[in-house]
Amino acid sequence: MRMLPSWIACRVRRFCYPHLRKRTGDNGAQSVKCGRPQGISVSYRNMVAKARYFTIKGRGMKLKTLSSKIWMPTDLREAWRLRQLLQLESHFIAGGTLWQTKWEKGAPQPSHLISLENIKILEAIYEKEDGGQNFLHLGALIRLADCLRHPIIKAKWPLLTKAVKTIAAPAVRNVGTIGGNVASTIGDAIPALLVMEAKIGCFDGDDIKKIDLDHWLNEEFKDDLITEIVVPEISAPPSYVHFYQKIGRREAFSGSVVTIAGIIGQNDNGTIDFARLAAGGGENRPRRLRITEQLLAGRKVESAMLKKVHEAVFSEFQPVGDAFFSADYRRRVAANIVIAELKKLEEKD
Numbered sequence: 001m002r003m004l005p006s007w008i009a010c011r012v013r014r015f016c017y018p019h020l021r022k023r024t025g026d027n028g029a030q031s032v033k034c035g036r037p038q039g040i041s042v043s044y045r046n047m048v049a050k051a052r053y054f055t056i057k058g059r060g061m062k063l064k065t066l067s068s069k070i071w072m073p074t075d076l077r078e079a080w081r082l083r084q085l086l087q088l089e090s091h092f093i094a095g096g097t098l099w100q101t102k103w104e105k106g107a108p109q110p111s112h113l114i115s116l117e118n119i120k121i122l123e124a125i126y127e128k129e130d131g132g133q134n135f136l137h138l139g140a141l142i143r144l145a146d147c148l149r150h151p152i153i154k155a156k157w158p159l160l161t162k163a164v165k166t167i168a169a170p171a172v173r174n175v176g177t178i179g180g181n182v183a184s185t186i187g188d189a190i191p192a193l194l195v196m197e198a199k200i201g202c203f204d205g206d207d208i209k210k211i212d213l214d215h216w217l218n219e220e221f222k223d224d225l226i227t228e229i230v231v232p233e234i235s236a237p238p239s240y241v242h243f244y245q246k247i248g249r250r251e252a253f254s255g256s257v258v259t260i261a262g263i264i265g266q267n268d269n270g271t272i273d274f275a276r277l278a279a280g281g282g283e284n285r286p287r288r289l290r291i292t293e294q295l296l297a298g299r300k301v302e303s304a305m306l307k308k309v310h311e312a313v314f315s316e317f318q319p320v321g322d323a324f325f326s327a328d329y330r331r332r333v334a335a336n337i338v339i340a341e342l343k344k345l346e347e348k349d
């Protein structure tokens with residue numbers, strides 16, 4: 001067997017046996033060098049060790065060490081205080097799957113990662129009545145796979161199930177969380193949550209405030225600790241059309257070009273009396289298409305109207321293009337999907 005050069009062997013040993021490291025030794029110094037932010041009682045458990053991974057490339061071995069420190073707070077207050085103290089040098093991390101894609105593309109690693117995985121309150125999932133309406137409370141740490149499997153979500157929030165099903169592959173969904181998807185501001189679950197008028201719980205150091213997801217997405221700087229996503233149940237008549245479509249470069253396991261969701265309903269006269277639309281996709285932050293919604297309200301589905309709606313979606317949806325798909329292409333795709341769904345409504349009539 002070929003011997004590894006000593007410096008590699010040393011790093012492998014540190015990776016495999018992190019608990020053998022001395023706190024003040026050459027490697028343990030990593031956790032000591034920056035020190036613990038003053039006034040914080042956060043467990044050092046798993047701290048540096050968790051952040052290590054390595055890749056083996058070609059014949060030689062290439063060790064890649066995540067240099068960030070991982071903090072493992074056990075309650076919201078600790079997590080929030082850490083974020084306040086460490087500020088821009090830190091980020092929250094839940095499943096880490098989005099971070100993984102960013103680092104693979106060469107994004108710099110932050111000095112500190114504040115892991116939310118030990119905060120048990122973020123794992124709650126339940127439904128609750130409030131003011132005569134039923135709400136789904138989804139803790140931010142709920143895995144995407146659990147959203148998919150949950151029988152109550154399947155039965156009462158099928159649009160959410162439909163959206164989550166399009167996100168990544170099962171292995172990623174087993175790790176990625178709904179909170180991470182929303183906090184990313186570009187996650188594919190967001191258009192579905194927007195048309196259901198979901199709210200998010202944000203912890204501000206003292207309290208959890210409920211904020212409209214739509215409103216939150218429209219604000220520029222995002223530094224909130226999301227605790228839960230609260231989704232009202234929409235008891236729409238069967239004549240309503242609910243849709244969610246993700247258009248990608250291939251049918252599955254693909255990033256989205258356009259992601260669009262909607263709920264459209266008409267009354268007995270064939271007049272539209274309920275319209276909610278939201279579109280996003282790629283690096284575009286999803287938005288409600290409120291101008292188009294207003295145009296739809298009170299109208300009947302007919303060819304002159306469909307033309308106007310197509311134009312309205314085309315001008316209201318303002319995505320950015322990239323090397324593969326222009327902004328115009330994305331706008332056209334979004335407009336075509338809305339028209340196709342309106343035609344389904346016409347057929348139901």
Ligand SMILES: Cc1cc2nc3c(=O)[nH]c(=O)nc-3n(C[C@H](O)[C@H](O)[C@H](O)COP(=O)(O)OP(=O)(O)OC[C@H]3O[C@@H](n4cnc5c(N)ncnc54)[C@H](O)[C@@H]3O)c2cc1C
Binds near residue numbers: 188
């Ligand atoms: C191969 C692959 C394919 C993917 N495909 C898709 C896809 O098709 N559609 C899609 O939408 N995503 C996709 N993703 C991205 C990712 O898996 C999902 O968006 C997932 O839901 C992110 O959750 P996470 O817990 O892993 O987030 P993390 O990576 O842990 O965090 C994502 C962001 O959210 C922040 N964050 C996480 N939790 C919170 C919180 N509670 N409060 C405040 N901020 C928080 C983090 O700071 C970070 O900025 C893919 C990822 C991979 C690796």
